[in-house]
Amino acid sequence: MKTALTHYHARMQRVLEHIDQHLDDDLDLETLSRVAVWSKFHFHRQFSATFGLTVHRYIQLTRMKRASYQLAYRSEQSVTDVALDAGYDAPDAFARAFRQQVGQAPSVFRNGADWASWFAAFEPLNNARSKLMTRTFTLDDVTLREEPATPVAIMKHRGDPAMFGATLQRFIAWRKANGLHPRHHATFNVWRSEKSPADPADYDVDLCVGIDPHQQTVQREGERIERGAIPGGRCAVLRVVGHTDDLEPAALFLYRTWLPASGETLRDFPIYCRRLSFFPEVAEHEAVAELFLPLE
Incomplete structure (x- = not known):
């Protein structure tokens, strides 16, 4: 049982590492299920059960977190550039998604971020990572x-x-x-x-x-x-x-x-x-x- 659990966790960790390393790529269900070496149906169900988020939601939050950092800490990047980096073809679509997630429009967040709401918005992502991506040191x-x-x-x-x-x-x-x-x-x-x-x-x-x-x-x-x-x-x-x-x-x-x-x-x-x-x-x-x- 212990060996099986270790193998299971290794598969899931491999998926999270793949998402980190290919965040700008097309991270569809078929690609990630191949990384996990599971069927699409089994992978989707197991990912949600493990992390409390669907894989689509996990990727969306990860991209939105990067976008929020770019808006807050990289003033030289335009909102349009941030939207493109997040995978949106149109700034309006990005603005709607960002507002839905963070509670503020991107330009409003850049000039006066509601950090308490931001902290709550990304807590599910942090909780998901903490379930498996624990660091080990020697x-x-x-x-x-x-x-x-x-x-x-x-x-x-x-x-x-x-x-x-x-x-x-x-x-x-x-x-x-x-x-x-x-x-x-x-x-x-x-x-x-x-x-x-x-x-x-x-x-x-x-x-x-x-x-x-x-x-x-x-x-x-x-x-x-x-x-x-x-x-x-x-x-x-x-x-x-x-x-x-x-x-x-x-x-x-x-x-x-x-x-x-x-x-x-x-x-x-x-x-x-x-x-x-x-x-x-x-x-x-x-x-x-x-x-x-x-x-x-």
Whole structure:
């Protein structure tokens, strides 16, 4: 039974990976059932039973999530280009589908996203992926590195995780206005709370960009930007590839598995990550982040 279940999960995971890698292709039922090595009828029924979504709905949500990121964080892309990327021949058809899913027209979302509604709209997709696409790490995946101190400019997010997208949108706009491109200025997140605190108001994360220590950080109207530093020192480093919006499994592995086995002692600084490539500039399964656990 255990072998059969493992084989079943491997088939389904292969399908999700195929969708990730071919999101712009014609992902019809016949193609995906061949990937799963099942009949179309059996595959459709099993996919829905496993993930709580039809395969068509899963693909639609995945494409719409990418479109929402492009609208919110890539202002240089026109709504028409975003619609074409999402597989729609006409902007009007895309606008209707986007409004039905997110509750706002694409142009309205771009200029003033309702992030709480967005968070709820894509929760079924996140829940579907969490049923099967669990990351596994080994002790050998962790390396020890001596990291230099890095001066940073900080925009703080304090409050409901569902509203993190609004802070991120402002952070991207601020760094663009100040010429702090990710290619030349490293991007960090520092977590000062758990991912899902009992009270959402306690969620606490810093969005940071590396700066020259002598650089003047320009305040943008309505924004508070602080100067700080990622302190140097020894760190346990875990590289994560794909779907880097959820780094909690990697963080839990470092704390629960790697740290007790290592005999190391934590330094007095929170766990943090450096984002090396970003969705939607790259496909979601190609985004890369490094997670750092500061050590004595």
